[in-house]
Amino acid sequence: MSPDSFPNSFSNPDLKVASLISVGQHPKSGRARRASQDARAVELGLKMAGSSSRLIHVGGGDETGLRQYLGMGLPEITLLEADGRADAVPILVRHLKEQPADIVLTGIHAERGEASGMVPYLLAEYLGWPIVPRIADIQKVEEGFAEVLQALPRGQRRLLRVSLPFIATVDNAAPDARQYAFGPARRGLMDGVAVDAPVDETRLEWQESPAKPRPKRLNVVKAKSAADRFKAATAKPQGQGGKVIRDGTDREKAEAIMELLIAEGVVR
Amino acid sequence: MTDIPRRDPRTEWILRNRLHPQYDEMVAVNSGPVRGPTGLLRKNPHAVGFIGPNGIKRIDRSAGLTGGAGGLSSRAKGRSAQAEVELPxxxxxxxxxxxxxxxxxxxxxxxxxxxxxxxxxxxxxxxxxxxxxxxxxxxxxxxxxxxxxxxxxxxxxxxxxxxxxxxxxxxxxxxxxxxxxxxxxxxxxxxxxxxxxxxxxxxxxxxxxxxxxxxxxxxxxxxxxxxxxxxxxxxxxxxxxxxxxxxxxxxxxxxxxxxxxxxxIELASIPKVTPRIEDLGQVEVDPSKIALGEAEFILSAGNGVRDWSQFHEVATALGATEGASRVAVDDGNMPRFRQVGATGTWVTARVYVAVGISGAIQHMQGIGRCDKVVAINLDDGCDMIKRADLSVIGNSQGILGELLRLAESRQSGTELESPKATAESTEEDRHVA
The missing domain is CATH 3.40.50.620 (HUPs)
Known part of the structure; x- marks a missing residue:
C-alpha cells in the first residue's frame, strides 16, 4: 500500500475500501433485508472506490438479505461461511490481515441479535487501527490521511482528520443507499469460503426473548404530608409566565430577544 | 427478666405535669415511640405543636405549605424551610x-x-x-x-x-x-x-x-x-x-x-498517547437542511407574519431552522414539512421563537419539549405568551426588522448596543429560567 499515490478525487479504484455487511430485518414485519446502516456504508464505499470496493460478510449465506447489497451494483460478496453461533471478530481480523484495506466501513449496530456495536471497536483494537464512529461522509483522502465528517446530534457535523487505515461506522445521517436492482442482485457472486470459527460460548448462556415494553417513568410526588399530596394532585402547575415586554421601542424588544439567543448560545 | 412492661408511676406523674421542674428531662428520655402496658403505641398529644407568642399552644398542620400569609410562626417557618434545603x-x-x-x-x-x-x-x-x-x-x-x-x-x-x-x-x-x-x-x-x-x-x-x-x-x-x-x-x-x-x-x-x-481524586499518572484522530472543529451546517424534529434553534412563523421574505431573511441571518404553524402552511406560505405541532413535527429545539403564533393546543403539544420559548405577538393574552419564557408584545414586522439589523451588525462585527443594559437583561433572562 502506498497511501501517497491517492489523488484527491473520488471513485478511486486504488483505494481499498471494504464494507462489513450484515443481514437486517424489517422493523415491523421482521423480514430479512439489507440493514439500513450497512447499506449506507456500502453506498459510501461505492462513492469512494466505485465497484472495486469489497463486501465482506461472516455467517451463513442468508440469500434474500445479502443479495440486496449485490443489487446495488457490486459484482460479489466475500462470504466467510461460519456457524450462526460463531464469533465474527477473529475471522474478520484474520481476513483483514490477509487482504488489507485502507478504509473499513460498517453500520453502528446490527439489526438482529445482540446489536452491541462492538465488532468495529474490537477489530480496531486487534488491528491497531483508529476507529471513527458515526460518520456522515468522507470528504477527501490524501497523503495517508482522510477528512471525515462525523454526525453529531441535532444535525450538526464535525470534521475529523484520521490516518489511514481506519475503521468507520456510518450514521443514519449519511446519504441514503441507492435502490437495489433485481437482476444484478441475482447475478452477483456469493461464493462462500468455509472458515473455522470458534463458537461464542458465553453467548450461548444468554436468553433471548421478545422485547417487553419498558415501564414508563411516572412523576412520583414525594410528599411528606397529606396536604402536600392533595396539592400536587389538584393544583394547576404555576405558569412561571416568563418576562413580558409590553412597552418600549421595537429596537429594545429586538435587543431583549437577541440577548436571550446569545445567552443560550444559539447565535454565535 | 420477664418482658412484662414495668410502669414507673413517678415518671408518669412527672410526664403528666408540664410545669414540673424535671418535665423536660423526662420527655427527653422518653422521646421516641412510647408503648403502653399492652404494647399499644401511645401518642403524646402534648408533644405536638409549639407555644405561640401569647403563651397559647399552636399546632401547625399545614407543614409549611401555605405561602406564609401570617398563620405560621417564624419558628415553624424556619424549620420547614430548612427541611427543604438541607439534604442529608x-x-x-x-x-x-x-x-x-x-x-x-x-x-x-x-x-x-x-x-x-x-x-x-x-x-x-x-x-x-x-x-x-x-x-x-x-x-x-x-x-x-x-x-x-x-x-x-x-x-x-x-x-x-x-x-x-x-x-x-x-x-x-x-x-x-x-x-x-x-x-x-x-x-x-x-x-x-x-x-x-x-x-x-x-x-x-x-x-x-x-x-x-x-x-x-x-x-x-x-x-x-x-x-x-x-x-x-x-x-x-x-x-x-x-x-x-x-x-x-x-x-x-x-x-x-x-x-x-x-x-x-488526583490521578498519579496518565499514559501519554499520540492521537491518530484530529478534531478540526464543527462545520457550519445549513440550518434549512437540518430536520425540523432535531433542530436546535427554530424560528417559527404563524398567522401574524405578513412579510414572508423578511421572515426568511431573519431566519438566515440568525442561522435558525424555519418552522410554521398550521395556518401558515394551509395558506401556502410555508411547505408542509415545516409544520410544527401535533399534526406536523414534534420538535425538540432548545430555543423556539414563535412569531405571530397565538398557540393552538396542537401547536403547544408540538413544542412541549422545547426548553426556551420566545414569543412575538400582538395579543398579550394568548396561550403562547403564557408558555413563553420571554414574550414581546408588538408588531412582528417591526421587531423582525430590528432583529435582522441586529443580527447583521453582529455578523459584520459592529456592536451597536450599550454593554450595561445587555448584562442586566441577560441576568434577568436567567432568573426567568
Missing amino acids: MHRVEQPDFYVAVVVDLAGGRLSSHDKDVLGQAHQLVKAAEGEGAVVAVALGEAREANFDKAGADRMVHLTEVYGQSLTGYCPEHKLAVLEAVESELAPRYWLFPDSVHGGADLGSRLAARLSERPVVHAWQVDADHSVCRGGSQLTDWHRPTARVILLAEECALPIDETRHEAKP
Missing part, C-alpha cells in the same frame, strides 16, 4: 470498592441520562457487600454541574491532558484517562450512558481495551443479572451483568434524597 450528607470514608461512572457532560451539563446512570451506580453499590464509592469521571468543561446532588462520592474531573483540551472530540486521550483510573482505582463496575453524546463510543473503546464483554443498551441492571435491548428494539437479552455496562435512558431513578461529597 452521604459520606464514604474508606471505600472498599469503587464504581466508576463516566458522564457525558453534553454541553457541559449533567443530562438526565447522566443522572440516571449515577442513580444506577448507587443501586449497584447498595446491593454489594461492604462500602462502595461512586466515582464520577467528568472529562471536559463543566458548567453548573451539581455533582454532589447527582450522587458523586468521588470525582475525577479533568479539562485537559498534556495541554490537549478534553472538550472537543479526543477519544484516545479520554481512553488514556480511563485507563489511568482503571489502574489506580480498579473499579468494580464501569458505567456509561449509552448515548450519542460520546458515552457509547467511549464505553465501547474501554471495553475493547480491557477485553471485557460489555452489557449494552441495558435497561434493567442488578448485581448479577441484566436485561438489554437487542437489535431494532425487537428483542430482550437476559444475561449476567458484566464489568462494563452501557445503560439506556431511564435505567434507574436519579439520586434526589441525599447529598454526596464529590471529593476530587
